[in-house]
Each structure stands twice: as structure tokens, then as C-alpha cells.
Amino acid sequence: MKEERLPVLRWVCTGLTVVVAIVWLSPLYWIAATALKSETDTIAMPPTFVPFPLDFGAFIFVIQNSPIFRWYLNTVLVSVLVTFFSILCALMCAFALSLLEFKGKRLVYWALLVGFMLPFSAMAIPLFMLMNKLHFVNSYAGIILPQIATPLSVIVFKQFFDQVPIDFRNAAVMDGAGDFRILFNIYIPLNWSIIWAMAIVTFIGAWNNFFWPFIVTDSTPMLTIPVGMTQVQSAYGVAFAKTSAIAVMASIPTAVAYLIFQKRVTQGVMAAAGLK
């Protein structure tokens, strides 16, 4: 938009944007500030806006009195495995759909399309019963397995594979390469950036997933962080510094992952929404 002739307006606009952004982030500041206060300071009136001196008591209490590191470990394990297997399965499936001709391919398409529309949360009851029968309730397998098949990743990867010139594959076939080698040595390296993007988006999604781990786990040592932290809150009662401290600890991994891989996250979100 042409605003060059009105520099004042431009500065006002930019200033306004910055103010809105600061307001937008203020709840996060407030959580961090609360976590660094003593419990009595959190409910002092008028409130102190900048915690000084910093009080790490809430963090120390949470670390000593809750299995937070166990939950961290659970969440890391679950998110890493979900990401790895879901991306791998999606890549192989997308490759077959994009480049190979086989009987029943249309059926796979239809299954993808139908599954894409089914809301996962509505399947919670039969899925829980299945996990119960398999003795997967309160286990890593129970949390991980249902999160692996993500039709969205298949659709995104297929679109990218479709755009790779077919000559790449034909040349490799001439050289005697099999389809597995073509996938892993040509198609995956060529599409590395979108694969990485989808992997980070999947990782953040798996880390933050609340609904399914909440349904399939209830024993304290098996919880993931997003579920576990709610348990701590009900155990502590009104203890704002402690609940804020655990919230800060729960957010650090995804927040840092986002800030480091910002461009990839943006790319992944766009691709997943159908805008490349």
C-alpha cells in the first residue's frame, strides 16, 4: 500500500502494532513474573509488576515435589517417536501414491479422504476400549500409536512429490535403483525443507496434545507435561507461583523450538492449511 507520502501515519501504525504485540504477550510475561515471586507476593495488593528480588522458590518446590522430570522425559519420548514414525509412514505412503501404480490405490485415496474428515476426538471411546483390551492404557504405546497416522502429512508430501520432475526417477530406474533407494536417496533429500517443516509442526503438535494422553493415561508416572501439570494444580490448590512455575517449564520446549525454527514452522503451517 502506498503510504510513503504520509510518514507520520506510517509511524503511528507501526507504533500501534508494537503496542498491540506487547499487550498480546503480556499474559506470558505475567505468568513468568508470577513464577518468580513468593506465594505471598503473588496475591499482594497492589500487585508488584516486576518481581524483585527474583524468587526461585516456586521452581524449586515444583522440581522437588512433583515428578516433573519424569513427565518431561515422557513427553520428549512420546513426541520424538510420534514425529519420527508419523513422518516416515507418511513419506512412504505419499511416495507410493505419487509415483507407483498398484491395485487398490484408489481405495487408499478414499480411505485418506474419509479419515481426513473424521474428528479424532469422536473416536475416543472405541479407541480407549481397544487400548484397554490391548493392555495399552497407561503405556507409551497407548499414547503414541494412535497419533502416528496423520493423513494431512501424506497429502502435503504427495503434493511435493508430484512436483519433482519424473526424469529424476526414470534416470535412477535406468541405473537399476529400486523404489526404496529412489525414495531415500532422491525424493527425501530433494524435499528436505518441507519434511523438516512438517516434522517440527508434528513435534509441537504431539508435545502439546492434551486430549488423547488425557484419555489414555491416569497413573501419575505415565502422564505427559500438558496433562500432568493440571494434576499438580489441583493438588496444590491456590498456589499461583507454583502453578505458574510449572506452566513456564511446560512451555519452554515448544516456545524455544518455535523461536529457533520459526521459518520452518510457518512453512509447515501453510502447507498443512493448503497454502504453499
Added chain:
Amino acid sequence: MTKTQPNTRPTPRRNRWPVGWVLVSPFLLFYGLFLIYPAIQVVYLSLTNSDIAGQGAFVGFQNYVELARDQDFWDSVGHTIYFVALTVVPNTGMGFLLALLVVRLKRLRLPILSAFFLPFVLPVSVVTTAALWILDTNFGIFNYLFGTSVSWFQDPIWAMPAVGAVTVWWTVGFNMLLFIAGLQNISADIYEAASLDGANAFHQFISITCPLIWPVTSLVLILQLIAQFKIFDQVYLLTQGGPYNSTMVVLLYMYREAFQQNRGGYASAVAVVFVVIMLVISAIQFRLLQGRGSK
């Protein structure tokens, strides 16, 4: 999807199709076992009086008959629609406004964009913890700063709008991102030509930006509709459906019937009705996306 045609030229190699199936099968295995099978199972369960362990007898359409007369269920449908109405348009509009603010920035663009997007990458329980603290009746900073004394999540009038506001704060960054992409796709030449013709910024906004961003707007609206219909986490964590059931939404009702009342069969009937609603919305989405693709 038609682009596959030139790619699948038959190559002179035997045993073509097993390779295809080998590559597809890991995905299909997980997919079939943990999505398609439960989808079929939920329909069957809805015709039984199963408990949550899956033990029960076939009862035909009894659950659906009961559901049709269940005022609590219809209330939960109403509350879900109310939540959708409270969030979809504001979240889309807000996303558009933020995108307009961000897209014209240069050096500040990345930090400002991240500020708006950051809440979206946080776990829902962090978001609700922050909300419960900030909107706390007695010690919350919000009531202190604005001089109000509302019990946001305990007041039947305010609970749902408060959950909606929290949801918008949490998720608007996603919509903003899609709008930014859309705004960047509008060629600068069009604005150039318009300003040569003497159109001012306001006219350009009305007659260039708004119509050209519409495909993205419709996409965001439909994605929002689907996402907000599935409301569960925020309500469960903020209000547990209260006060006086005023925030009891469909999935929470399903959860309560299944896992707290031990009525797996009845809850499955709730799930089936929910899926049907979602499929209708998705069909509309599919139509819309196809329309976009053919342009």
C-alpha cells in the same frame, strides 16, 4: 491430484504393485487400526448399552431415541453452536487485522509476527493456567487493572465468552499467518495501477485487498468452523462444563457420559451425531477447496 497422471508412466519392471503396498502398508496399518476401525466400532457401540469396558448388549436405536429426548444433550449442542458463534468470526477478523498490521512492517516484521503466533505453540493447559490466574476473581490482574469484579469462569453469563476470548488469544496467530500469506500473494502491480488511477488507500483496501483476500478468508472461516466445533480442552480445563452446565459442549458431554457415567454405548451415540455434523461441515470445506483449485 490429476497431476499424478504423467508421473505414473508404467516402467518395464515386474512386481510393480507389491512395492506400492509395502510402502503404503505401515501408514495403512496405523490408520486402519486406530482411526478406521474405531470409526466403524463407534457406530456399532452406539447401538448397544455398553459400559466403558465395551461390555453390553445390542439395543437397536434405543440410544438415539433417548438422545432425541435428552434435553442436556440438545443444550450441549446449543452451547457448542454458541461457542462457535462467539469465536469463528472474531478469530478470523482479528487474524485479518493483525495480518494487515504485520504485513506492512519490514525490520520489525519477524519479531512482531512471532509475538502474535507464540501463544499458538503453547500447550492448552499452559494457556488455561494463565487465563485462570489472570482472570481470577480476587487476585487476577485483569480485574485489578480494569476495576471489574466479575468471576469470569464462575459466572453463567461470562463463562462462555471468557472461554472464547482465551481461545482467540491462543489461536489467532494461525489465522494471521494464513492471511499474511494471502496478502503477500496480491501483486504490488495491482496497487500500483490503482494508485495511478487515483485510488486512495481506503479505496484500494475496499476494491483490491478485500475481494482478492476472499479465497483465504473462506478457507480460514471453514478451518475455524471445524476447529471450534471440536471444543473440549479449554472448556474442560477452565470450567469443567459449569457453571450450571452453561459451558457443557458436545464433546465434554460425550466424555462425561462415557468416562464418568460409564455409559459407553450412549456416549457413542453422541459421538456419531457429532461426526455426522462434522462430515457435513467437511463436505462444504471440500467443495470450497475444490472450487479454489479449479480457478
